[in-house]
Amino acid sequence: xxxxxxxxxxxxxxxxxxxxxxxxxxxxxxxxxxxxxxxxxxxxxxxxxxxxxxxxxxxxxxxxxxxxxxxxxxxxxxxxxxxxxxxxxxxxxxxxxxxxxxxxxxxxxxxxxxxxxxxxxxxxxxxxxxxxxxxxxxxxxxxxxxxxxxxxxxxxxxxxxxxxxxxxxxxxxxxxxxxxxxxxxxxxxxxxxxxxxxxxxxxxxxxxxxxxxxxxxxxxxxxxxxxxxxxxxxxxxxxxxxxxxxxxxxxxxxxxxxxxxxxxxxxxxxxxxxxxxxxxxxxxxxxxxxxxxxxxxxxxxxxxxxxxxxxxxxxxxxxxxxxxxxxxxxxxxxxxxxxxxxxxxxxxxxxxxxxxxxxxxxxxxxxxxxxxxxxxxxxxxxxxxxxxxxx
Amino acid sequence: xxxxxxxxxxxxxxxxxxxxxxxxxxxxxxxxxxxxxxxxxxxxxxxxxxxxxxxxxxxxxxxxxxxxxxxxxxxxxxxxxxxxxxxxxxxxxxxxxxxxxxxxxxxxxxxxxxxxxxxxxxxxxxxxxxxxxxxxxxxxx
Numbered sequence: 086x087x088x089x090x091x092x093x094x095x096x097x098x099x100x101x102x103x104x105x106x107x108x109x110x111x112x113x114x115x116x117x118x119x120x121x122x123x124x125x126x127x128x129x130x131x132x133x134x135x136x137x138x139x140x141x142x143x144x145x146x147x148x149x150x151x152x153x154x155x156x157x158x159x160x161x162x163x164x165x166x167x168x169x170x171x172x173x174x175x176x177x178x179x180x181x182x183x184x185x186x187x188x189x190x191x192x193x194x195x196x197x198x199x200x201x202x203x204x205x206x207x208x209x210x211x212x213x214x215x216x217x218x219x220x221x222x223x224x225x226x227x228x229x230x231x232x233x234x235x236x237x238x239x240x241x242x243x244x245x246x247x248x249x250x251x252x253x254x255x256x257x258x259x260x261x262x263x264x265x266x267x268x269x270x271x272x273x274x275x276x277x278x279x280x281x282x283x284x285x286x287x288x289x290x291x292x293x294x295x296x297x298x299x300x301x302x303x304x305x306x307x308x309x310x311x312x313x314x315x316x317x318x319x320x321x322x323x324x325x326x327x328x329x330x331x332x333x334x335x336x337x338x339x340x341x342x343x344x345x346x347x348x349x350x351x352x353x354x355x356x357x358x359x360x361x362x363x364x365x366x367x368x369x370x371x372x373x374x375x376x377x378x379x380x381x382x383x384x385x386x387x388x389x390x391x392x393x394x395x396x397x398x399x400x401x402x403x404x405x406x407x408x409x410x411x412x413x414x415x416x417x418x419x420x421x422x423x424x425x426x427x428x429x430x431x432x433x434x435x436x437x438x439x440x441x442x443x444x445x446x447x448x449x450x451x452x453x454x455x456x457x458x459x460x461x462x463x464x465x466x467x468x469x470x471x472x473x474x475x476x
Numbered sequence: 477x478x479x480x481x482x483x484x485x486x487x488x489x490x491x492x493x494x495x496x497x498x499x500x501x502x503x504x505x506x507x508x509x510x511x512x513x514x515x516x517x518x519x520x521x522x523x524x525x526x527x528x529x530x531x532x533x534x535x536x537x538x539x540x541x542x543x544x545x546x547x548x549x550x551x552x553x554x555x556x557x558x559x560x561x562x563x564x565x566x567x568x569x570x571x572x573x574x575x576x577x578x579x580x581x582x583x584x585x586x587x588x589x590x591x592x593x594x595x596x597x598x599x600x601x602x603x604x605x606x607x608x609x610x611x612x613x614x615x616x617x
Contacts, residue, residue: 222489222499223521226609227581230555233567237547244547244592287553288567335521337569337577342547 089357092476094183095314095321097307098127099432104302104420105271108204112142112150113157115199115303116425120158123305128317129193134307136164136191138182140174140198140424144205154197164191171218171459172371173329175427176466179455180327182308192309198425199303208299218460220335232296232374234461236288238342239376243290245343245391248379250290252394254281256375257294257417259403264414266445271298272418281375295375297416297426304428306435322435323476325360325452326469328353336461347384347456350465355386358469360452362386367437367447368408369430369455372415377458378402382410385456385467404447412437412445427457431468438472451475486558488607495522497536502608507598508536509574520576541598542615543572548582548590566590570612584613 100122102115110118116139124131137160139151147153151167164185168174175198182194219225219234242248258278264270276294284293314321330346330353333339355362362385370385372378379393387408388396401407413419413433416426434453436442454469491499501508510519512526513533525532547569554560566582568590582590583601595615600608 221487222495224579225487226489227567227579228555228559228562229567229579230551233549233551236549237569240549241547289550337579338521
């Protein structure tokens with residue numbers, strides 16, 4: 086029999102700090118504040134947490150952020166790690182937490198993150214810290230910003246498939262509209278396609294409004310076994326499948342810059358969950374840049390390769406469309422809190438599946454997925470989530 | 477090696493055991509690629525073994541230095557203070573005639589004409605004493 090984490094573990098609690106501009110708060114505080122809210126949301130005591138997973142935080146000096154956070158919360162976990170697969174760290178953490186619970190390494194795992202990118206660092210420091218994740222010998226000396234690797238993939242996608250700057254801009258507009266409906270979002274001012282196209286060029290084809298935000302904030306999830314979850318007075322959201330794929334380190338060694346490893350990671354996750362992408366009701370897709378979303382819509386199987394632009398233009402990724410995504414506004418308009426940024430996608434998807442999203446609720450949402458990625462599509466991690474009806 | 481955030485000098489390549497010969501040759505005006513003597517694969521990224529067949533029977537040979545622009549992005553917002561004086565500039569994903577791709581920078585060329593599939597040729601740019609980067613310009617012919 087194929088080994089699988091399907092339905093073995095569930096998210097029982099979600100929490101967020103205030104996000105956006107949150108001055109005077111450390112990365113650890115923001116992660117801990119989100120954790121307190123997630124613990125409260127789960128209805129458990131912190132003494133139940135025996136596993137802690139985090140990513141690193143750009144504004145924090147701690148190499149072992151998960152350990153520093155445990156100390157901050159006075160928790161002594163028997164399972165912990167500070168994971169580093171860039172933007173893909175989040176879904177990878179959820180997959181690993183489910184496996185750890187299933188394998189008996191921990192009973193209840195906290196997944197948390199926080200960072201102070203907006204007010205805890207200068208914009209130059211933030212950008213520089215991110216661009217310095219590129220290779221010191223073969224990439225960085227040429228002056229390659231973090232946006233640049235993604236920009237080159239979008240440029241090639243535009244050339245090969247006729248994706249337009251307007252298509253990219255429509256992704257930004259859609260995310261802004263979602264953020265406007267979401268309490269606490271960093272960006273609340275409506276924007277148009279022209280606003281995006283007229284915003285300052287960062288690195289072609291990406292204008293400022295094609296790029297995700299720089300934010301302060303933290304988010305947290307609590308994962309436990311399905312058995313334990315059913316004992317609690319909360320609606321568990323089950324982890325139905327996980328898949329990852331790591332295709333390269335250097336952008337110039339990517340097997341393709343328009344067909345990404347997301348196709349592989351998501352396929353693994355769908356197979357484990359026993360679903361097809363057309364069955365999903367709502368999704369969280371890592372939206373570091375507008376073109377990233379278009380490529381992911383294709384590689385995650387929501388539309389054919391090359392048709393991501395028209396798919397967005399036809400209104401498919403918002404309410405009433407084929408697959409509403411990032412209903413909170415995503416990294417583009419809700420907040421980008423660094424490595425923990427995609428935890429916000431998980432929080433939103435859990436809230437959607439629990440029917441707690443108010444005006445922005447996707448009706449009868451039962452099945453969702455979150456796809457996270459990083460490092461110029463080098464790292465890919467997907468997680469399928471569902472309510473008890475989907476088990 | 478990491479830089480202080482307050483350091484405005486450009487990041488320079490620091491050679492390791494895999495790459496020392498590559499950077500030394502660049503400084504002497506030669507752009508080397510690695511050829512696997514066992515499987516024939518050609519690699520730009522310098523490793524002491526072939527990344528296809530893992531053979532260590534790999535030799536370095538001068539590249540033709542010719543290729544085409546596979547993709548590019550013109551940088552307007554510099555990645556940190558060190559690059560502020562350079563913008564706008566084009567970062568290139570070059571496909572070399574020998575096969576491998578590489579990240580580089582367009583130099584000595586009209587930035588407004590940068591486009592996909594344009595033939596380019598390598599040119600060494602000394603960015604610090606004893607440090608030469610393999611950059612590219614539009615091919616002359």
